Amino acid sequence: MSLVSRHLEENGIPTVIIGSALDVVEHCGVARYLHTDFPLGNPCGDPGNIFGQIGIVRRAIKLLEEAEGPGTTWRTNQSWRGGDEWRDDYAKVDDSNREELRLRGEKRRQQQVAAKASGETRAPMISEA
Amino acid sequence: MPGKYDVPYMQRTRDFYRAQGYEKDYVWANHDETPFAPLPKPLRECRLGLITTAMPDTVEGRSKRQVYASMTTPTPHSMYTDELSWQKTVTHTNDLGSFLPINHLRSTARAGVFESLSGRFYSAPTEYSKRNTVEKDAPRILELCREDQIDVAMLVPL
Structure with a gap:
């Protein structure tokens, strides 16, 4: 997906990625990246948490508007509801x-x-x- | 390693492939320079396109890996995500809003933050082959963005 983003940027279309694999996205290099520190699968928020999801989408839109140069990474302020065991388990x-x-x-x-x-x-x- | 830390996905994936008997490590794309397109006009005048790595939940989408364009209205009930590397032991993809925020983008557009959500969203397959992505899928997605007169794009990989 990072490669698609780069191709769009090269052709004049600004992009923002919302994702959960920080190292992969930053290794590739993209214009704007919003990192959700969740298990892979729900970059836009906890399943069932509509307000949390809207918050993430709005923050990504804000990043789209406010980033001043390439490689701009922001993080969401949300934590996974189930603790941190998933990090070791992946x-x-x-x-x-x-x-x-x-x-x-x-x-x-x-x-x-x-x-x-x-x-x-x-x-x-x-x-x- | 207890507690909070950024999961090293590249290293975990390398180890996971090795454990399955693959001798050659996967090499992730890496670049010295990163392109950056500024907004072409104020965001409130922009049409936004949405791109996902999930495939349409159709017979074709489940069996053929390729770029798809699907309607944003009505919002699909589900997407096909089984082949993607999300963490199936701890979560699920039954709530579209958690990975394909069509409804949230529509309500954000209605609030006047940007002009509109495009009538179509696109599926881009996650590929082992970077060549397929760079030479086939990315150019096809660009073509679709131009057809739909998209000004800005949100990409959401699972």
């Missing part, structure tokens, strides 16, 4: 799932070979869950 690899992940990789490679053979030229990133 894409966790340890002895409890090492064998399962190895088998999943084998299966995925077989699927990739079959997809390529059928002419498929697109592949998603590996899904975390």
